[in-house]
Amino acid sequence: MASNTIEASAFPIAWESVDHSLDECIKCNICTMYCPVSAVTDLFAGPKYSGPQADRFRASDQPHSPDHGVDYCSGCRVCNDVCPTGVKIAEINARARAQIVQDRGMPLRNRLLGRNELMGKAGQYTPRIANFALHNPLSRVLAEKLVGIARKAPLPRWSLTGSFGQWMQRTRTRRLRSDKKVVYFHGCATMYYEPFIGKAAVAVLEHNGFEVIVPPQNCCGLPMLSNGEFKAAAGYHRSNVARLAGFARAGLPVVGTSTSCTLTLKEEAPELLDMHDAGSTALKQGTWDIFEFLADLDARGELRTDFRTLPLNLPYHAPCQQRAHRVGKPALQILSQVPGITLHESHARCCGIAGTYGYKVEKYQIGMDVGEELFQFVREHAAGTEFTACDTETCRWQLEHATGIASRHPIEILAAAYGLYNLETRELT
Amino acid sequence: MLDLLVIGAGLSGLTTALAAAEAGLTVRIVAKGLGALHWSAGTIDVLGYLPGAPFAVEEPFAAIAQLPERHPYRILGAERVAASLRRFQTLIAQAGLDYTGAPDLARNQLLPSAVGAMRPIFLAPAAQQHGDTQASAPMLIVGVAGLRDFYPELVAENLAKQGIHARAAFVPWESVADQRDRNNMQLAIGLDDPAQRRKLAQALKGLMRPGERIGMPAILGMADHAAVMAELEAATGATLFEVPTLPPSVPGARLHAALRNALRARAVRLESNMEAIGFGVDEGPQGAHVAWVETATSARPLRHQARAYVLATGGVLGGGFTSDPTGRFWERIFDLPLTVPQDRRAWFRPAFLDTAGQPVFHGGVAVDDHLQPLDGAGSRVFANLWAVGGALADADPIMERSMEGIAIATGMVAAAHVAASLRTRAATVAAA
Numbered sequence: 001m002a003s004n005t006i007e008a009s010a011f012p013i014a015w016e017s018v019d020h021s022l023d024e025c026i027k028c029n030i031c032t033m034y035c036p037v038s039a040v041t042d043l044f045a046g047p048k049y050s051g052p053q054a055d056r057f058r059a060s061d062q063p064h065s066p067d068h069g070v071d072y073c074s075g076c077r078v079c080n081d082v083c084p085t086g087v088k089i090a091e092i093n094a095r096a097r098a099q100i101v102q103d104r105g106m107p108l109r110n111r112l113l114g115r116n117e118l119m120g121k122a123g124q125y126t127p128r129i130a131n132f133a134l135h136n137p138l139s140r141v142l143a144e145k146l147v148g149i150a151r152k153a154p155l156p157r158w159s160l161t162g163s164f165g166q167w168m169q170r171t172r173t174r175r176l177r178s179d180k181k182v183v184y185f186h187g188c189a190t191m192y193y194e195p196f197i198g199k200a201a202v203a204v205l206e207h208n209g210f211e212v213i214v215p216p217q218n219c220c221g222l223p224m225l226s227n228g229e230f231k232a233a234a235g236y237h238r239s240n241v242a243r244l245a246g247f248a249r250a251g252l253p254v255v256g257t258s259t260s261c262t263l264t265l266k267e268e269a270p271e272l273l274d275m276h277d278a279g280s281t282a283l284k285q286g287t288w289d290i291f292e293f294l295a296d297l298d299a300r301g302e303l304r305t306d307f308r309t310l311p312l313n314l315p316y317h318a319p320c321q322q323r324a325h326r327v328g329k330p331a332l333q334i335l336s337q338v339p340g341i342t343l344h345e346s347h348a349r350c351c352g353i354a355g356t357y358g359y360k361v362e363k364y365q366i367g368m369d370v371g372e373e374l375f376q377f378v379r380e381h382a383a384g385t386e387f388t389a390c391d392t393e394t395c396r397w398q399l400e401h402a403t404g405i406a407s408r409h410p411i412e413i414l415a416a417a418y419g420l421y422n423l424e425t426r427e428l429t
Numbered sequence: 430m431l432d433l434l435v436i437g438a439g440l441s442g443l444t445t446a447l448a449a450a451e452a453g454l455t456v457r458i459v460a461k462g463l464g465a466l467h468w469s470a471g472t473i474d475v476l477g478y479l480p481g482a483p484f485a486v487e488e489p490f491a492a493i494a495q496l497p498e499r500h501p502y503r504i505l506g507a508e509r510v511a512a513s514l515r516r517f518q519t520l521i522a523q524a525g526l527d528y529t530g531a532p533d534l535a536r537n538q539l540l541p542s543a544v545g546a547m548r549p550i551f552l553a554p555a556a557q558q559h560g561d562t563q564a565s566a567p568m569l570i571v572g573v574a575g576l577r578d579f580y581p582e583l584v585a586e587n588l589a590k591q592g593i594h595a596r597a598a599f600v601p602w603e604s605v606a607d608q609r610d611r612n613n614m615q616l617a618i619g620l621d622d623p624a625q626r627r628k629l630a631q632a633l634k635g636l637m638r639p640g641e642r643i644g645m646p647a648i649l650g651m652a653d654h655a656a657v658m659a660e661l662e663a664a665t666g667a668t669l670f671e672v673p674t675l676p677p678s679v680p681g682a683r684l685h686a687a688l689r690n691a692l693r694a695r696a697v698r699l700e701s702n703m704e705a706i707g708f709g710v711d712e713g714p715q716g717a718h719v720a721w722v723e724t725a726t727s728a729r730p731l732r733h734q735a736r737a738y739v740l741a742t743g744g745v746l747g748g749g750f751t752s753d754p755t756g757r758f759w760e761r762i763f764d765l766p767l768t769v770p771q772d773r774r775a776w777f778r779p780a781f782l783d784t785a786g787q788p789v790f791h792g793g794v795a796v797d798d799h800l801q802p803l804d805g806a807g808s809r810v811f812a813n814l815w816a817v818g819g820a821l822a823d824a825d826p827i828m829e830r831s832m833e834g835i836a837i838a839t840g841m842v843a844a845a846h847v848a849a850s851l852r853t854r855a856a857t858v859a860a861a
């Protein structure tokens with residue numbers, strides 16, 4: 001590239017506010033054509049009607065939302081993806097749900113599902129008992145009858161080998177020290193249910209010469225945001241900003257393996273909660289989804305490519321939350337360099353679980369119907385397939401639940417490609 | 430590095446990318462959302478009306494000579510426009526969609542629109558073909574009771590006023606769907622299910638009179654469209670045709686899907702929800718080059734580098750241009766000079782439907798004979814930037830009914846220019 005590159009941003013970036021974006025709607029209905037939820041149920045009128053259209057009647061002096069069906073929006077953001085004019089439909093719907101919650105309170109069930117971190121903490125010291133309490137058939141029936149959590153929905157299990165935090169603590173003397181440092185955002189699922197994801201991430205980052213710092217941190221707040229509990233979510237976000245923005249300001253990338261958490265830190269929390277203070281913005285700009293980060297390294301020629309041959313037939317689904325980052329599919333770009341892997345890219349819209357959506361008894365079947373397109377894709381590639389890959393934990397659980405094929409985070413695949421990780425046992429080697 | 434970055438996912442962007450991939454280039458498409466194809470009737474209009482002329486054009490290629498001098502068709506020449514459309518017809522057939530035109534592939538056909546007007550169309554999806562208003566068989570226009578986006582009585586009445594034998598009837602909602610409140614796209618997907626189309630065939634049989642051809646809203650299948658048509662025709666014994674609906678438009682979505690699949694098969698990524706928000710410039714010996722284009726992400730901008738760039742973001746309609754209340758009009762990404770009047774009062778003529786068209790829709794990006802944008806002094810703005818489709822100046826695609834023809838012809842030709850220019854550059858580098 002010639003030397004005198006002129007930085008010419010034609011126009012300043014306008015981060016239009018959610019509410020104003022509805023004026024951009026040209027009523028083309030492209031969103032309605034692609035919404036996976038309204039395609040399978042009559043209970044949801046679709047993005048255009050529930051979003052920009054109904055929002056005209058949701059002024060602050062208009063206490064009740066005209067459209068209660070908006071609660072059936074799964075928040076998958078497929079509509080945002082296809083809208084030609086940039087209407088933030090999913091966010092409009094999320095705010096409408098929050099308004100409904102404010103008007104008439106929230107069911108206990110949604111309160112529970114929103115408190116992933118609390119649940120994680122509660123079970124971590126006696127995981128066997130907690131797993132039994134949560135997973136035995138009787139309690140699942142009770143949970144469905146009493147609080148409305150679908151009995152068949154794929155709930156997680158607490159880790160039996162301790163939390164990710166305990167592992168970091170235990171292995172601290174063995175961790176790499178380096179001038180190159182990143183901050184790792186693990187999220188609740190890695191902390192309490194799937195510590196192996198965090199171990200794989202640390203192994204990959206250290207293999208590439210990075211020291212991994214894991215400061216105290218909170219739930220990103222997404223489960224609360226998607227259940228309309230905005231006030232509690234704001235508390236979590238404030239606390240994460242207080243704990244992490246300093247690192248971002250100092251130029252340390254904040255890297256996460258849960259693509260929904262990184263999306264929340266970057267965009268969902270500041271945008272839905274109108275938190276555009278300097279700290280939130282620093283954290284937003286400093287946060288990276290892990291494969292986004294690795295692809296950036298790769299683009300600069302700094303990613304290690306000492307891969308072993310990994311003979312895998314690998315259907316990969318980029319989940320809704322990953323696609324909402326709008327960075328392409330960097331996991332494909334990296335994994336395609338590993339010898340032996342045959343990648344199959346899913347073009348399905350959504351797995352149906354959409355965070356906590358598919359856990360709810362009245363939405364479980366909708367979620368399974370939405371996911372059918374993805375399950376079908378996996379079944380087409382099932383021959384010789386040991387694993388599928390997907391970046392979000394709940395989506396992996398849904399995929400396993402529906403297809404019976406084990407699912408892995410792409411970072412686990414990459415760690416295995418470096419020879420650092422066993423995909424069967426999910427342990428570092 | 431990529432050979433080509435196409436910005437925009439409407440028909441012009443998709444066609445450019447497909448033609449470039451066919452020429453062996455590595456291509457990526459970035460777009461703010463999915464393009465205008467989803468609201469189009471799915472037909473390929475080349476030239477339906479000349480500015481100011483009251484009658485429809487019969488032979489579009491022959492009429493090109495009467496267009497303004499810098500009209501995109503004049504820049505390309507009638508021969509290359511015709512060749513591009515023939516090539517498109519082949520490519521789209523390979524992608525699984527049959528498009529047909531008049532037997533000599535030189536004339537327009539007159540097909541009924543969603544309100545029963547006669548539209549001069551060059552290529553139509555095979556399913557719309559039997560709606561030809563020049564054929565004599567009487568038409569039975571069948572709507573679905575409860576469907577909000579198609580009004581058979583309106584279509585039939587307007588056709589009858591124009592001397593075409595047409596009457597309207599309805600099939601019950603249950604013959605196309607079990608659930609209420611379905612849109613056209615969902616109905617079309619529902620009819621991919623053989624059980625559902627058997628119900629529809631049954632309902633149609635009860636309505637027909639001997640000798641009639643049946644016109645239905647364009648909902649007859651999505652992935653299995655051809656099979657749906659064939660089965661319904663076999664079951665009813667009648668000739669069947671589709672009439673476009675209000676958006677969302679299934680024939681447009683089918684065309685989008687066919688092009689998207691053809692691109693996937695050639696490893697071209699279509700990234701939607703990636704809005705271009707900035708670019709960088711390199712000053713090289715051959716003048717200024719676009720060095721990169723940035724798109725918005727959930728945090729920091731994402732940089733895309735390519736050897737060549739094609740602007741396919743459309744004009745006013747496609748969202749490629751925007752304006753402010755003072756009357757300033759600009760191209761959103763590169764701020765290219767526009768020939769649109771920069772004075773609000775000059776945007777429109779007094780009559781809304783003036784046959785001469787509206788000046789605001791006539792302006793756009795002026796280009797040279799290679800479709801490369803020019804500045805006010807007539808020099809290329811960037812050595813590696815091309816523009817296609819609705820953004821181009823000196824055409825009024827809505828009034829002329831030339832939107833798809835311009836998109837396809839300029840897309841095909843720009844892709845050829847890009848490929849040639851990259852070859853020349855590679856040769857120069859090799860020689861050096």
Ligand code: SF4
Nearest residue numbers: 025026028029031083
């Ligand atoms: S896709 Fe966007 S512009 Fe079109 S109807 Fe939906 S919200 Fe409106």
Ligand code: SF4
Nearest residue numbers: 035073074076077079
């Ligand atoms: S977020 Fe998903 S479920 Fe909700 S309206 Fe958009 S596409 Fe439909």
